[in-house]
Amino acid sequence: MTLLDSVVMQGLGRHGALTSEDKALLLGLELNSRRVSAGEVLWQESADVDLFCVIKEGWAYSYRNLGNGSMQILKVYLPGDIIGMRDFGFSRRLAGVAMINEGVISPFTYQQLFELFGRSPALAAGIIAVAVRQQAILTERLVYLGRYAAHERLAHFLYELYLRLKRIGAVEDNGFFMPLSQEQIGDALGLSAVHVSRTFSMLRDEGLVVRDRQHVTLPDPEALARLVEFNDTYIDEALPPVFQSFA
Amino acid sequence: MTLLDSVVMQGLGRHGALTSEDKALLLGLELNSRRVSAGEVLWQESADVDLFCVIKEGWAYSYRNLGNGSMQILKVYLPGDIIGMRDFGFSRRLAGVAMINEGVISPFTYQQLFELFGRSPALAAGIIAVAVRQQAILTERLVYLGRYAAHERLAHFLYELYLRLKRIGAVEDNGFFMPLSQEQIGDALGLSAVHVSRTFSMLRDEGLVVRDRQHVTLPDPEALARLVEFNDTYIDEALPPVFQSFA
DNA sequence: AGACATTCATAACGCAGGTTATCGACGCTC
DNA sequence: GAGCGTCGATAACCTGCGTTATGAATGTCT
Numbered sequence: 001m002t003l004l005d006s007v008v009m010q011g012l013g014r015h016g017a018l019t020s021e022d023k024a025l026l027l028g029l030e031l032n033s034r035r036v037s038a039g040e041v042l043w044q045e046s047a048d049v050d051l052f053c054v055i056k057e058g059w060a061y062s063y064r065n066l067g068n069g070s071m072q073i074l075k076v077y078l079p080g081d082i083i084g085m086r087d088f089g090f091s092r093r094l095a096g097v098a099m100i101n102e103g104v105i106s107p108f109t110y111q112q113l114f115e116l117f118g119r120s121p122a123l124a125a126g127i128i129a130v131a132v133r134q135q136a137i138l139t140e141r142l143v144y145l146g147r148y149a150a151h152e153r154l155a156h157f158l159y160e161l162y163l164r165l166k167r168i169g170a171v172e173d174n175g176f177f178m179p180l181s182q183e184q185i186g187d188a189l190g191l192s193a194v195h196v197s198r199t200f201s202m203l204r205d206e207g208l209v210v211r212d213r214q215h216v217t218l219p220d221p222e223a224l225a226r227l228v229e230f231n232d233t234y235i236d237e238a239l240p241p242v243f244q245s246f247a
Numbered sequence: 248m249t250l251l252d253s254v255v256m257q258g259l260g261r262h263g264a265l266t267s268e269d270k271a272l273l274l275g276l277e278l279n280s281r282r283v284s285a286g287e288v289l290w291q292e293s294a295d296v297d298l299f300c301v302i303k304e305g306w307a308y309s310y311r312n313l314g315n316g317s318m319q320i321l322k323v324y325l326p327g328d329i330i331g332m333r334d335f336g337f338s339r340r341l342a343g344v345a346m347i348n349e350g351v352i353s354p355f356t357y358q359q360l361f362e363l364f365g366r367s368p369a370l371a372a373g374i375i376a377v378a379v380r381q382q383a384i385l386t387e388r389l390v391y392l393g394r395y396a397a398h399e400r401l402a403h404f405l406y407e408l409y410l411r412l413k414r415i416g417a418v419e420d421n422g423f424f425m426p427l428s429q430e431q432i433g434d435a436l437g438l439s440a441v442h443v444s445r446t447f448s449m450l451r452d453e454g455l456v457v458r459d460r461q462h463v464t465l466p467d468p469e470a471l472a473r474l475v476e477f478n479d480t481y482i483d484e485a486l487p488p489v490f491q492s493f494a
Numbered sequence: 495a496g497a498c499a500t501t502c503a504t505a506a507c508g509c510a511g512g513t514t515a516t517c518g519a520c521g522c523t524c
Numbered sequence: 525g526a527g528c529g530t531c532g533a534t535a536a537c538c539t540g541c542g543t544t545a546t547g548a549a550t551g552t553c554t
Contacts, residue, residue: 049487064390067476072390086386089376091487094383110487128375129336135382136341138389139333143311143319145392146437150541181501190393192542197503213501213550229314240296240338240357397511429532439512444532460520460531500551505544512539522529 002030002056002080022120029116030054030106042083042097042105049091051107052084058103059179062086062095063187073188075138076100076161076180080168085131088113101179129239140231145190150199153189156228158209162218163232175210175217249277249303249327269367276363277301277353289330289344289352296338298354299331305350306426309333309342310434320435322385323347323408323427327415332378348426376486387478392437397446400436403475405456409465410479422457422464 018026033056036042042053045064060077074095077083083105087093117124137160144153165176182200183193191199203209208224210217218224265273280303283289289300292311307324321342324330330352334340364371384407391400412423429447430440438446450456455471457464465471 066390066394068394070394072393074386074389086382089372089379089486090383094386125336132336135333135385136337138382139321139341139385142321142385142389142392143313145389146319147313147315147317183501193502194504194543195541197501198541201503239336428530440532441513441534442511444534445511448533495554497554498552500549502549503547505546508541508543510539510541513537514535515537516533516535518531518533520529520531523527524525 002027002054018122018126019120022123025116025120025123029108029112030056032108033104033106035104036099036102038099038102040099042099043093045093045096047093047096049084049087049093049110051109052082052088052113053108054106055079055081055083056104056106058105059100060097060103060105061100061184061188062097064095071187072190073184075134075141076188078161078164078168079103079170081134082127082130085127085134088131100184125239141188150189150191150195151202152228153191154185154196154199155203155208155224156230157185157189158216158218159221159224159228159230161216162221162224163230173217174219174221175215177214178211178216179214249274249301265369265373266367269370272363272367272370276355276359277303279355280351280353282351283346283349285346285349287346289346290340292340292343294340294343296331296334296340296357298356299329299335299360300352300354302326302328302330303351303353305352306347307344307350307352308347308431308435309344311342318434319437320431322381322388323435325408325411325415326350326417328381329374329377332374332381335378347431372486388435397436397438397442398449399475400438401432401443401446402450402455402471403477404432404436405463405465406468406471406475406477408463409468409471410477420464421466421468422462424461425458425463426461 036058042060055077057079059079060083062074062077062083064072064074066072074086077097083097084093086095113127116127140156140160144156148156161178162171162174162176165171170176180188181193182196185191186193186196189196200209200211204211207219208227210219283305289307302324304326306326307330309321309324309330311319311321313319321333324344330344331340333342360374363374387403387407391403395403408425409418409421409423412418417423427435428440429443432438433440433443436443447456447458451458454466455474457466
């Protein structure tokens with residue numbers, strides 16, 4: 001899973017906006033790559049912002065460790081995602097990032113990013129759009145934390161993963177690999193691990209979610225989508241037309 | 248309160264990065280202005296994204312109306328804030344925006360924004376940094392929704408307002424004007440209006456917050472800051488050095 | 495294969511916060 | 525200033541979720 005694949009699949013490279021030079025520039029971000037182990041911390045909160053990463057394999061999450069001893073997971077990153085854009089414009093990290101399972105990442109620097117922006121406005125627009133869409137996903141989580149019950153939060157979380165994984169071709173027979181522990185899911189959804197377990201049992205009893213260790217199947221994704229009234233415009237939407245003239 | 252004041256006060260215009268042309272461009276965004284009434288909806292969720300606004304007077308909030316009948320307020324905007332940047336890169340609004348009290352706004356278009364970006368990289372960086380900081384505030388709210396109790400959420404919310412208002416010179420004797428109803432505060436914090444009232448009483452009894460109708464006083468802001476372990480780096484931080492060479 | 499650490503399911507119990515209701519204080523309009 | 529609508533305080537009651545505990549299943553190390 002390269003960034004190029006991801007950007008194209010997210011509809012940001014359509015309309016013939018990406019020249020072959022653009023593609024070469026994008027691939028150039030991924031010349032370096034590094035194998036990382038499960039649980040490895042890529043950076044801690046408050047560390048200097050020196051680089052960003054593309055995830056090529058594996059899952060990661062960004063998190064905040066809180067004064068009261070708990071952790072809030074902000075976002076789960078999948079292959080093809082850019083990590084660290086949250087910190088763009090800051091000199092210190094606003095959140096830590098750690099790998100969930102083992103994988104491969106491609107780090108690149110602020111300088112590389114600026115150079116790319118200078119060379120291709122189309123890519124600049126595309127990358128900014130990707131970052132903005134990640135924020136939209138975060139906002140959606142905020143809405144769920146504020147105003148929905150546990151089973152709706154979990155259903156929404158799983159359905160979001162399902163859609164994002166489907167887009168990168170990682171869903172088969174409505175099922176996907178899901179390396180998160182229930183404790184981690186709880187940290188993402190603002191729930192205790194125990195209640196995540198209870199809620200999984202509930203969704204299982206209702207025939208909405210089947211889980212076997214690290215494999216999740218959604219027997220009827222549409223039913224789940226109805227339960228959570230999923231707002232998917234922000235995940236798949238292309239850049240608005242006005243960007244074409246700019247880029 | 249103009250955008251220029253705001254950008255400068257937020258430390259994004261320091262380092263002599265803003266030329267007099269930059270300043271003229273910024274002020275040019277605010278040539279149009281319009282008086283708006285209390286409660287006026289500036290746009291609804293899903294409306295076409297045609298313009299952005301600078302708030303010159305008054306408070307506003309962005310919100311989502313949810314299927315279960317409740318509302319989640321995403322962010323409260325104060326004078327000097329840019330509204331609508333959340334939707335940058337989308338063709339439909341992700342959230343509605345409404346005025347809290349009456350005020351004055353200056354609308355500007357996508358085209359104006361792009362033109363400004365093309366003419367001044369320094370301003371482009373500055374405006375993006377402002378948008379990124381607004382997202383950081385949102386992330387902080389998410390953390391509080393996920394992992395903190397009602398009194399901590401409310402204390403954090405009030406302290407955040409206090410800091411933001413202080414920065415624009417709207418705090419006097421540790422007190423400020425706060426036009427939000429308890430129902431609206433509840434919608435922002437994921438609490439019922441009743442519990443917001445209970446929590447205000449609690450903070451009052453502890454001597455942390457004094458409230459008289461729409462006026463709030465924090466007798467001991469530092470004590471409140473300790474209670475919420477306020478992370479203020481994201482509010483006041485200047486752009487990192489690497490941006491200077493770019494801009 | 496044995497020892498140990500994780501992860502997960504389920505139960506029992508308590509409490510923070512939701513819900514509903516009532517009442518008083520303001521701020522409108524005419 | 526009478527009537528009305530909105531806002532906020534407080535109380536009573538209920539429930540969803542946190543907490544703690546226990547045991548079973550699985551994965552890992554040697």
